[in-house]
Amino acid sequence: MTDWVGREEGPGGDRASVREAFSLLAHDIRLDIVLALLENWAAVCTEPQSYSDLMDAVGMRDSGKFNYHLDKLRGVYVEQVEDGYVPTASAVALYRTVLAHRPTETTTEAGELDEPCPHCGGTLVEQYERSFFTLDCTDCDSWELLTYVFPRNGLRDRTGRERYRAVESRADYHTGLARTGQCPFCAGPVTFHFDPEDVEGTPPLVGMTCDICTWHVDVTLLTPLRFVPRVAAALLDLGIEPPVIEADTIVEMTGEIRSEEPFRVALDVTSEAGTVTVVADDDLVVQSVEVTVE
Template identity: 30%
Template sequence: MSRVDSLQECEDCVPPADAFSVVADETRLAILEALWQLETPARFTDVHDEVGLRDSAQFNYHLGKLTGQFVRKREDGYELRTAGERVVQAILAGSFTEHPRREFELDDPCTECGEPLAAEYEDETLAISCPACGHGHGEYPFPPGGFHERSDAEVLEAFDQRVRHLHCLAKDGVCPECNGRMETTIAREGDCCLGARVRAEHVCRQCHHELCSAVGLALLDQSDVVAFCDEQGIALSETPYWRFEWCVDDDPVTVESEDPWRLTVDVTAGDERLRVTVDGDLSVVDTERA
């Protein structure tokens, strides 16, 4: 079955082409944004006044086209359905209207050579790498709306938190894009943004969204790792992931077996080391202080 066929298999669903045609109108988008701004359920007159369309008949026509799929009508007014919320969120994120390009320097050193890192943003993806040696430190999706009213430092902080969130969901089997089932595999061949020989790859069975990362990135919220770093005076949740070699490289990773998968990740802090063993799903099976 093709990807297009799978989108059409729901008998009660509106065909995708029809659904997108419904919101391909300036007035209807204005209605969705008005319901996003107003306290809902909102009365017909309140939504009409917020949109500012003089012709009530035209407004009623467009609201009627949205009702059912994107807007829910209740006894006390109107409110957005999940599909309507997603349309507004995509607009606010800038995914439909903004295509910025941006470059900026970081104060953090490369984990490979120690030279300053740099970040580059293009095609809704933010990539961190070392200009001196070319070592990658992650390349992940970041909507354009994330730049609004943020300094460079604030953008990087937001990006760090987003990467943590994306991979936390992915390793737990939930697609961060569509909430479908995410499958994790360990890869040892092919190219990736990190240039890693051993990495984790997450692919959604439903929307085919993909993420790849160093194996250690999955440990940022692991309780034993957090406690270990706290003991060494490192606030793991407040330190950008790209400062840790075990989050951006495969040098700290040792493949103990492939059937079943067993990998050890050396989490280092100063002169201390925590050796973490994970399986093919990145679930922790053992920890050992060294």
């Protein structure tokens, strides 16, 4: 089986165990047990709950029945440790995800922003759909300024520029982590894709895909590379500072695949002060950084 990002076995490979995990929660007593463990959860700062405390917390007297349901949850949502019971990482992750994406009063309609596009002074339009925040300019060419999955909760107290900066910052740091070969969501291995058309596009792009979960992004080559200290230092020499969307000091970015064996991709970032040339391999490990001053 090959999915849309070309993985041989996607998350669907574990369908039976995923199905079992979700179906376990379709029972009041089991749900009460999981929530009793999660509601005051603060990671290692939380003491495990003893068998009897947990039984009290869910208001049960029938030990046989309680034990039957606790046993079903064991390993999937509940872990037995020396002093009692704690939620598993999977239970905590699910709980956090529900909190982060729960419905709120946040406006999710497409709307025009009050501030102008930092590139061209045009009109900025934001949209939130299918958990993706998108920022577009009505006057810049084709390329969306920003689109990334963002928890609805994060939009609640932010407006206008604060919103897109929050989304950009989240996307940037995730991408910076992914450059080290680690998925920001599941810690699985990340594969990089260098499609010559994308690399030579405006702006030059690299694809990043997690081999385990469904995380995938196409980002400018600059976004992950700027987390490498010597690249950041070289950019700063030419007055280029993140966030990238508002880096109006960037005049031009061009990319090129310099060689296939060994694989080398080059990125030129030009400001009025000069050009930074970064050469990286197929793992986005930086091979060289050169600064040419105008």
